[in-house]
Amino acid sequence: xxxxxxxxxxPDTVEDLEIGADGKSLDAETLRYRTSDPDEHAVEQAILLKxxxxxxxxxxxxxxxxxxDALFLALAKGADRAVKIQWEAPSGGSRGAAQAFAxxxxxxxxxxxxxxxxLVRSQAFDDLxxxxxxxxxxxxxxxxxxxxxxxxxxxxxxxVVREFSGGLRGEFRVSMPAVLGIQSADKPPRYVPFAKxxxxxxxxxxxxxxxxxxxxxxxxxVSALRKPEATGRAQLFEGAPEEIAEQLVEVLQKNNLL
Amino acid sequence: xxxxxxxxxxxxxxVLSDITGELLAAGRRLADSCGAPLHAVLxxxxxxxxxxxxxxxxxxxxxxxxxxxxxxPQVVAAALQALIEQTQASxxxxxxxxxxxxxxxxxxxxxxxxFVNFCRSLAFEGGLIKVTSQLFGGKILADVMLADGRGVxxxxxxxxxxxxxxxxxxxxxxxxxxxxxxxxxxxxxxxxPDCGDVDITKQSTLVAVGRGIQSQDNLELAEQLAAALxxxxxxxxxxxxxxxxxxxxxxxxxxxxxRPRLYLAxxxxxxxxHWEGMQGSQCIVAVNTDPRAPVFDGAHYGAVADAVELLPxxxxxxxxxxx
Numbered sequence: 001x002x003x004x005x006x007x008x009x010x011p012d013t014v015e016d017l018e019i020g021a022d023g024k025s026l027d028a029e030t031l032r033y034r035t036s037d038p039d040e041h042a043v044e045q046a047i048l049l050k051x052x053x054x055x056x057x058x059x060x061x062x063x064x065x066x067x068x069d070a071l072f073l074a075l076a077k078g079a080d081r082a083v084k085i086q087w088e089a090p091s092g093g094s095r096g097a098a099q100a101f102a103x104x105x106x107x108x109x110x111x112x113x114x115x116x117x118x119l120v121r122s123q124a125f126d127d128l129x130x131x132x133x134x135x136x137x138x139x140x141x142x143x144x145x146x147x148x149x150x151x152x153x154x155x156x157x158x159x160v161v162r163e164f165s166g167g168l169r170g171e172f173r174v175s176m177p178a179v180l181g182i183q184s185a186d187k188p189p190r191y192v193p194f195a196k197x198x199x200x201x202x203x204x205x206x207x208x209x210x211x212x213x214x215x216x217x218x219x220x221x222v223s224a225l226r227k228p229e230a231t232g233r234a235q236l237f238e239g240a241p242e243e244i245a246e247q248l249v250e251v252l253q254k255n256n257l258l
Numbered sequence: 259x260x261x262x263x264x265x266x267x268x269x270x271x272x273v274l275s276d277i278t279g280e281l282l283a284a285g286r287r288l289a290d291s292c293g294a295p296l297h298a299v300l301x302x303x304x305x306x307x308x309x310x311x312x313x314x315x316x317x318x319x320x321x322x323x324x325x326x327x328x329x330x331p332q333v334v335a336a337a338l339q340a341l342i343e344q345t346q347a348s349x350x351x352x353x354x355x356x357x358x359x360x361x362x363x364x365x366x367x368x369x370x371x372x373f374v375n376f377c378r379s380l381a382f383e384g385g386l387i388k389v390t391s392q393l394f395g396g397k398i399l400a401d402v403m404l405a406d407g408r409g410v411x412x413x414x415x416x417x418x419x420x421x422x423x424x425x426x427x428x429x430x431x432x433x434x435x436x437x438x439x440x441x442x443x444x445x446x447x448x449x450x451p452d453c454g455d456v457d458i459t460k461q462s463t464l465v466a467v468g469r470g471i472q473s474q475d476n477l478e479l480a481e482q483l484a485a486a487l488x489x490x491x492x493x494x495x496x497x498x499x500x501x502x503x504x505x506x507x508x509x510x511x512x513x514x515x516x517r518p519r520l521y522l523a524x525x526x527x528x529x530x531x532h533w534e535g536m537q538g539s540q541c542i543v544a545v546n547t548d549p550r551a552p553v554f555d556g557a558h559y560g561a562v563a564d565a566v567e568l569l570p571x572x573x574x575x576x577x578x579x580x581x
Contacts, residue, residue: 125393126393127375128391131375138367143441167451173446219370219371219372236561
C-alpha cells in the first residue's frame with residue numbers, strides 16, 4: 001500500500017492563547033504548536049497498515065516551527081519519507097491547508113497508484129472554515145469518509161469503521177485511492193524512545209517542498225477573536241490538597257451526594 | 259420575503275437526532291428575525307414518516323430515496339446542493355455531529371458559499387448574519403460575519419436548546435427527487451455499541467478522568483473513589499484512545515451521553531466534544547491544574563489542583579463520612 005499522511009500542526013492549548021494586536025488572529029509570537037491528537041492517530045494508523053500489509057508511508061506536514069520534531073518522530077515510528085511543505089496562507093485556515101496538500105500530492109504523485117490512501121485528521125479544533133479531508137477529496141476528485149477509527153484493506157478497497165454517537169459505529173467499503181479522516185487509530189499511538197528519535201535525526205533527512213495555497217479565502221470574515229466570558233463559573237475551593245479535599249467532600253455532603 | 263433558511267434534518271436508524279430539534283429551533287429564531295421562511299429537508303427511504311417531528315419548519319422537503327440511507331457525505335452534499343439551488347436558500351444549517359460531519363464543508367466547496375464550523379450563536383444584525391464559533395477546545399470565541407447573508411453553518415450540539423415541541427400545525431410536506439451522486443463508498447453494517455461491564459448511562463455517580471490522570475496506573479485511584487461513592491469510572495476521549503479504558507466508558511460526542519446526579523470531572527479540560535456528553539449532569543465538580551480550563555465555566559464546584567494528588571484524599575474523606 002501507498003499511504004500518505006498529511007499533518008497540520010495546531011496551537012498547544014496547554015499554553016495560554018493570546019489574541020494578536022489586530023484582534024482577529026492569535027498572537028503568532030506567543031504560539032507554540034503541537035501535533036493534534038487525530039493527526040497522531042493518523043500517523044499510527046498509517047504505520048499499522050504498513051506493518052500489516054506492506055507498502056510505504058510518506059508523512060508530509062505543513063511548515064511551522066515545531067514541525068521537524070513531528071516529522072522525525074514519524075520517521076522513528078516507521079514512516080519511510082518525511083516532507084515539510086512550505087506554504088503561504090494568510091489565514092492559516094483549513095481551506096488553504098487543503099489546497100497546499102492538494103498541490104503537494106499532485107507534485108509528489110501525479111497519478112496516485114490504485115492502492116493509495118491519504119490519511120488526514122478527521123476534525124480539529126482550528127477547523128473554523130471546514131475540515132481538511134473533504135476539502136482535499138473534493139479538490140482531488142476522490143472519495144472521502146471521516147470519523148474513521150479502523151482501516152482494513154481488502155482487494156482494491158478498504159473496509160473502514162466510522163463512529164456515529166453513543167458508541168454506535170458503522171462499517172463502510174471505500175474504493176482506493178481515497179481520502180480518510182482519521183479520528184483514532186485501531187491501536188493507541190506507539191511510544192518511541194527519545195534515543196531512537198535522536199538517532200533518526202542524525203541519519204534521516206526531511207525533504208522540503210514549496211506548495212502554495214491557491215485561493216485560501218473561504219469567503220468568511222472573522223471580525224474578532226475573544227476569550228469566553230466566564231458564565232456560571234464554578235465555586236472554586238482553594239488551599240492545600242488536604243483542605244481542598246475536605247471542602248469538596250463537605251459540599252457533596254451538603255448536596256446529599258454522598 | 260427573504261430567501262429561506264434551510265435545515266438538514268438528521269436522523270439515524272429511523273429516529274430524528276436530537277440535533278434536528280436544535281437546528282430547527284435555531285433556524286426558526288433566525289428566520290423570524292429576518293422575515294424568511296424556514297425550510298427543512300429529510301433524505302432517505304422512510305424519511306416522510308419523520309416529517310411530523312419537524313413542526314418548527316414552514317415547509318419540509320422529503321426525498322424518499324433509499325440511496326440516501328447511510329450515504330457518504332459527498333452523496334448527501336450533492337443532494338443538499340441541488341435543493342439549495344432550487345430553493346435559493348440563504349443559509350443552510352447542518353448538525354455538528356459525527357453523522358453529518360463533512361457534509362457542510364463539501365457543500366461549501368462545491369457552491370462557493372462560506373462555511374462556518376462550531377457555531378454556538380447566530381444573530382441577524384443590521385442586515386448581516388453574525389455567527390459566533392468556539393475554537394481551540396473552547397478557549398477562544400470567533401465572531402464571524404457573513405457579508406451577503408449566505409452561507410453553510412455547522413451548529414454545535416447543545417448550543418441551541420430545542421425547547422418544548424411547539425403548538426403549530428404540521429408543516430407543508432413537499433416530495434422531491436434529488437440527484438444521487440455516484441461514489442465508491444458503500445455502507446455495510448452497523449457495529450452495535452459494546453455495553454461492557456458497566457452501563458455508565460445508568461449510574462447516579464460518575465468519576466470521570468481525562469488526560470490529567472497521567473497514566474494507566476493512576477486509574478486505580480479513580481476506581482477507589484468511585485467505589486467509595488458507589489459509582490463508576492468513565493473517561494474523556496484521550497484516555498479511551500490510549501486504550502486505558504474500553505469504548506463503553508467514553509463520555510462525549512462519539513461516546514455516551516450521561517446525566518448522573520454527580521459528575522466528578524478529574525483532569526478533564528472540558529473541550530466542547532466532552533461537554534456535549536455530560537452537560538446534563540445535575541452537579542458537576544471539576545478538578546484541573548489549568549485555572550483557565552473551560553470545564554470551570556460550566557461546573558458547579560471546582561478546584562485548581564492535581565487530580566492524581568487529590569484522588570486518594572477524596573477517597574479517604576468520602577469513606578470516613580459515609581461510614
